[in-house]
Amino acid sequence: MRGLFLIGAAVLLTGYATQAVAQTTTQQFDDEFAAFKKKVAAAKAGAPSAPAAPAAAAAPSAPASSSGALSALADLGKPAGSAAANPSSGGFAPNPSNGFVANPLGPAANLPVKGQMPATANALAPATPEEMQAQMDAQAADQQKQVEQRTYEAALKVLLPLSPEEIRGVYAKFKESRQAAETPISDPKPKTVVQTISLDPSQAPPVIHTSPGYVTTLTILDSSGAPWPVQDISFAGKFDITPPESGGHIMRITPQSAHGVGNMSVRLVDMITPVIFTLTTGLDEIDYRFDARIAKAGPLAKTPIIEFGGLSTVAGTDQNLVSVLDGTLPSGAEKLSIKGVDGRTSAWKMSGKMYLRTPLSLLSPAWESSVASADGTTVYTLNDTPVILLSDDGRMVRAHIAGPDEVTP
Secondary structure (H helix, E strand, O other): HHHHHHHHHHHHHHHHHHHHHHHHHHHHHHHHHHHHHHHHHHHHOOOOOOOOOOHHHOOOOOOOHHHHHHOOOOOOHHOOOOOOOOOHHHOOOEEHHHHHHOOOOOHHHHHOOOOOOHHHHHOOOOOHHHHHHHHHHHHHHHHHHHHHHEEEEEEEHHHOOOOOHHHHHHHHHHHHHHHHHHHOOOOOOOEEEEEEEEEOOOOOOOOEOOOOOOOOEEEOOOOOOEEOOEEEEEEEEOOOEEEEOOOOOOOEEEOOOOOEEEEEEEEOOOOOOOEEEEEEEEOOOEEEEEEEEEEOOOOOOOOOOOOOOOHHHOOOOOOOHHHHHHOOOOOOOOEEEEEEEOOOEEEEEEEOOOEEEEEOOOEEEOOEEEEEEOOOOEEEEEEOOHHHHHHEEEEEEEEEEEEEOOOOO
């Protein structure tokens, strides 16, 4: 029973002490605020401020039974530097000797100015719901931005895992590999062939050399150099052959393999016997152009300027004619000096005969034999003569021929 009484008394005493401390703190704040207003009014009026009343004087005395606890609590409510501060409880009095001077406003200096809160108040004051919501929204937006940035970087890493320098290195390697793969094994030697085709069944067919990646052009000419129209063609082997148009005489041959063989049969207009060719594919040489000359006058043969001239001789029987025409001169050929014409006309001397190579038409003297190519270049065989007459599109041209050691007029 006695214990219950003691507990009740302690509770009652604690409540009384709490009420006393609250009244003391409230009264002290009111006194400090009143003193502050007086000092502000005095400062505006220009009069010296009255000393502030001791805050402890207005505070009601606490009961004796709780004097120790109330004294400690009351000291906590007093401003630092006031005259009533207790040095033993952490307060101290103004003392110019130790560098501390009391504020002229006294305890009211600690009160907030209108429209401004103390720093401690701002730090401890709880945020409003609007401020908390704005802060949460800002944090959410920042996190969303970070997530999007990480997602973007991850997508770039997946789609473009290589850096620009690495990509350029890959392109360089690809270029080297493609160049190595597409470079032909060898570079074939090109040739232009002018060959007289024999229709004798005992003779081997002429051979046309082709090479992969190149086109060989085949033309059919008669003894006068005029085109001989092709009626139809047939071929076998891994070749792609473009036939001539109606009435044409030019065919194009493209091989489809690097090492192939085949043949081709050509039927000409107004000729019973077909012309046979052997087709081969290699890497060393290729016939860029193959002019096949038939030793007969075709349906489009040119009319000879001089009747019973060299055309009575079978064109192409002299191998030197073909050599001079395609530019592969024999070792014993001697070049002659010729004046009065341009560089397209030239002359050589071989085996006691003179060979004249020119795109012009020879008028005089008469020639023994001749051979012409598809572009109109003709080689004539004639006896030694110092002067020749040529026709350049109907205009007569006089040319003077001399030996290497002779001087032309």
